Amino acid sequence: MDKVVLASSSPRRIELLSQYGIDLITMKAEIEEKILPGESPEEVAMALAFEKANQIAESIEPNNTVIGADTLVACEGQILGKPKDGEEAKHMLRFLKGKEHSVITGISIVRLKPSVKLIDFERTKVRFGNVDDEKLKRYIETGECMDKAGAYGIQGLGGALIEGIYGCYFNVVGLPLHRLDTLLGKYFNINLL
DSSP states (O other): OOOEEEOOOOHHHHHHHHTSSSOEEEOOOOOOOOOOTTOOHHHHHHHHHHHHHHHHHTTSOTTSEEEEEEEEEEETTEEEOOOSSHHHHHHHHHHHTTOEEEEEEEEEEEEETTEEEEEEEEEEEEEEOOOOHHHHHHHHHHSGGGGSGGGOOTTTGGGGGEEEEESOHHHHHTOOHHHHHHHHHHHHOOOOO
C-alpha cells in the first residue's frame, strides 16, 4: 500500500492517527493562514486544510495520499485560532466562558495519481463552563493554551473548563476520526480499522 502522509506537525493529530496500522509519515506544511473577508468558519477551515494537503502532495510521490486538517473555534460570528500570547489567550477564554461555541475542523485528502482532491468539515458544539477569572489565569499559566484553537485543549488540563459537548470529541481534539475514516474508505480505499 502507498503511504499516507499527514500534512501536520500537531502532536495530537499524529498521536490519533499513529494508533492505527497505516503506513503514516508526517510533513509540516508551511502556509500563510489567512482569513478572507466574508468567508464562513467552515470555508476558512476547509481552505486551510486544502492548502496544507495540496502543498505537501505537490512535493512528494504522486501516488501517496495526503491528509490536511485545520481546526478553529467559532463563537458569535468570531473565528478564534491559536492565541499569539497569554494576553490574547486570556481574552479568548473570557470571551468563551459560559457560552456555546462550534469547533470546526476542515479536512482535505489529496492524491495526485490518480487525481482525487477532497474537502469536507466536521462541526462539534462545545459548552464552555462559566468559570472564574482565577481559574482561567491558572490555566493560562500552565502554557497548554498556547498552541490550541480557542486557547484550550479538551484532551488536557482544559477539559476541566468544558461543561459538555455535542458531536465528535476527536474533532475538538483536532481530527474527526469517524469522518476521516469514512472519507478515506469511500474515496481512497484506505481504512483506519
